[in-house]
Amino acid sequence: MTAAVDDSAATTRAPGVRARMGKWFTAAVNGIPGPVIIAVLMLDAVIALILEVLYLPLYIGAVALPITALLAGPVNLALVWAVATVNTRLSVLFLPVGAWLAAFLIAASRGPGGDYPLRSDLPTLLLFLCGAVVPLVYMFMVANQSKHPAQKK
Structure with missing residues (x-):
């Protein structure tokens, strides 16, 4: 007894080698409910944020190097972009940034031992600006882009 195998799906290629990462991400999470993906993000x-706060006071020799503050912007932008593959409403796009900001406020407050994980200094300000402003500017641009571009005359 032999089984028939349909090879027509195996011989077709994905449309274009330069497929966007968004299509890959959407295909990878196909079947997982959107709210679960958003909660994970x-x-x-x-x-x-926890990793950024832990490595914020990084020194190389005697020079302070707040590299995690500079990485906070692209990381949060990637999280917002990943949420945009599931849902494009601005209130939903804000959820990872809101979680990051809530954790930032908790890290900036006094801990149980009276210590502050985040100090009042320039690297903390840089972490806040890069981590919050970059994704918010992206969301502003998404909110204000025209759905129908003006036709040229």
């Missing part, structure tokens, strides 16, 4: 934002 919000958790990723909190974990990213």
Whole structure:
């Protein structure tokens, strides 16, 4: 007894080698409910902030190097972009940034031992500006882009 195999799907290629990453991400998470993906991305934002706060006072020799502050912008932008592949409403796009900001406020407040994980200094300000402003500017641009571009005359 032999089984028939349909090879027509195996011989067709994906449309274009230069497929956008958004299509790959959407295909990879196909079948997982959107709210689960958004919740995981919000958790990723909190974990990213924890790592950024831990490595913020990094020194190389005697020079302070707040590299995690500079990485906070692209990381949060990637989280917002990943949420945009699931849902494009601005209130939903803000969820990972909101989770990051809530964790930032918790890290800036006094801990149980009276210590502050985030100090009042320039690297903390740089972390806040890069981590919050970059994704918010992206969301502003998404909100204000025209759905129907003006036709040229």
